[in-house]
Amino acid sequence: MGAGIWVAGCMSGTSLDGVDVAMIRTDGVSLFEAGDHVFRPYSEAEQAVLRAALGSWDAPSEVTELIETAHAEALSHLDGYELIGFHGQTLAHDPANRRTYQAGDGSILAEVLGAPVVWDFRTADVQMGGQGAPLAPFYHHALARVAGLDAPVVIVNLGGVGNMTYVDPRIADPVNPAALLAFDTGPANAPINDLMRDRMGRAFDEGGAVAALGAVNADIVADFLTAPFFAKMPPKSLDRNDFHALLASVAELDDAGAIATLTACVSASVAASLNHCPHKPSALYVTGGGRHNDTLMAMLTRDTGLHVAPIEDLGFDGDMLEAQAFAFLAARVLNGLATSAPSTTGVSAAIGGGRVSRPT
Numbered sequence: 528m529g530a531g532i533w534v535a536g537c538m539s540g541t542s543l544d545g546v547d548v549a550m551i552r553t554d555g556v557s558l559f560e561a562g563d564h565v566f567r568p569y570s571e572a573e574q575a576v577l578r579a580a581l582g583s584w585d586a587p588s589e590v591t592e593l594i595e596t597a598h599a600e601a602l603s604h605l606d607g608y609e610l611i612g613f614h615g616q617t618l619a620h621d622p623a624n625r626r627t628y629q630a631g632d633g634s635i636l637a638e639v640l641g642a643p644v645v646w647d648f649r650t651a652d653v654q655m656g657g658q659g660a661p662l663a664p665f666y667h668h669a670l671a672r673v674a675g676l677d678a679p680v681v682i683v684n685l686g687g688v689g690n691m692t693y694v695d696p697r698i699a700d701p702v703n704p705a706a707l708l709a710f711d712t713g714p715a716n717a718p719i720n721d722l723m724r725d726r727m728g729r730a731f732d733e734g735g736a737v738a739a740l741g742a743v744n745a746d747i748v749a750d751f752l753t754a755p756f757f758a759k760m761p762p763k764s765l766d767r768n769d770f771h772a773l774l775a776s777v778a779e780l781d782d783a784g785a786i787a788t789l790t791a792c793v794s795a796s797v798a799a800s801l802n803h804c805p806h807k808p809s810a811l812y813v814t815g816g817g818r819h820n821d822t823l824m825a826m827l828t829r830d831t832g833l834h835v836a837p838i839e840d841l842g843f844d845g846d847m848l849e850a851q852a853f854a855f856l857a858a859r860v861l862n863g864l865a866t867s868a869p870s871t872t873g874v875s876a877a878i879g880g881g882r883v884s885r886p887t
């Protein structure tokens with residue numbers, strides 16, 4: 528298999544923990560080989576700068592430079608790539624008003640690293656009426672085919688926000704509306720992390736250990752599920768802070784009870800999201816940091832009634848999947864292929880988003 532080129536994909540996710548960079552060899556249609564990867568964490572001080580910039584539509588140079596420098600540092604640990612896919616850091620997302628903002632300038636990275644950079648993946652999609660997210664579904668589709676699956680499955684990404692891709696791997700073209708259905712499912716780790724930080728001074732609930740000790744408040748979970756977002760038909764996407772009221776709803780609970788209830792809300796929102804799938808999936812594979820949360824995984828098994836497993840069971844690295852996805856999408860942009868479709872973002876027609884910047 529000599530096909531494809533080595534591409535480095537970079538993702539700085541909503542949980543603000545750091546920059547993931549992962550290399551894959553791809554032609555933008557299939558995945559031939561996964562290569563090296565690196566994680567460059569943001570320091571506490573850097574996280575504070577980024578957190579303060581959340582919601583802004585025009586970040587000050589202090590913020591954009593921080594993002595560009597962190598990515599350049601991460602990429603300096605890798606070599607052998609011919610192309611970079613650079614997502615940037617989402618600071619604000621408002622598809623209803625056709626705008627989304629990923630901070631960080633790809634043309635600067637192209638100069639610094641001496642390689643072409645595909646970036647600004649979401650703007651074209653929202654400008655054509657799409658949600659601008661999720662964009663990983665075309666990669667999920669490729670992975671399900673590489674894994675040789677022969678029945679529909681669901682891939683759930685549990686990062687700061689949750690998103691779900693229903694994939695029918697028997698259909699080769701990801702643009703075909705029967706191949707994919709994708710949408711954001713609700714908040715995932717973001718509210719759990721926020722509460723862990725505020726109440727316990729910890730970054731996240733390691734292994735779901737705190738949630739395991741708490742009593743779930745079923746009334747709060749039921750009330751959470753009445754939010755109009757869950758009844759809304761896909762496509763739909765979320766901003767990190769769209770569910771701010773959720774944190775307030777657990778304010779009166781003890782620490783473990785509050786974390787357990789937030790964790791149950793994440794699981795319940797994924798289970799509710801399955802109602803939108805055209806057919807019952809044969810399994811649910813979890814990617815993103817939430818798959819390390821054993822309490823959440825157990826709740827998902829109970830709430831969905833499906834076989835729930837980490838994406839590792841298909842042979843992929845769940846910590847690197849999003850970064851790999853932006854490598855895959857960069858290759859698609861370079862090859863003139865679509866990166867989103869009506870079935871993934873609700874965009875009016877399949878389009879290839881992303882700007883290409885080449886070093887001068």
Ligand SMILES: Nc1ncnc2c1ncn2[C@@H]1O[C@H](COP(=O)(O)OP(=O)(O)OP(=O)(O)O)[C@@H](O)[C@H]1O
Pocket residue numbers: 539540541542543544684685686687688689716717719720730731732733734735814815816817819820849
């Ligand atoms: N061992 C663990 N136990 C419990 N939770 C964990 C563990 N490891 C990671 N997480 C959770 O996963 C989060 C990171 O997930 P991930 O890296 O998928 O998010 P992201 O890429 O920043 O977000 P998004 O996909 O929304 O952009 C952490 O902030 C934490 O909440």
Ligand SMILES: CC(=O)N[C@H]1[C@@H]2OC[C@@H](O2)[C@@H](O)[C@@H]1O[C@H](C)C(=O)O
Pocket residue numbers: 540541617620627659660661662663664686687688689690711764765849
């Ligand atoms: C606007 C934005 O950055 N959205 C992210 C976020 O993090 C998870 C979820 O919300 C998803 O919609 C998306 O990222 C993934 C990688 C995506 O586009 O597929």
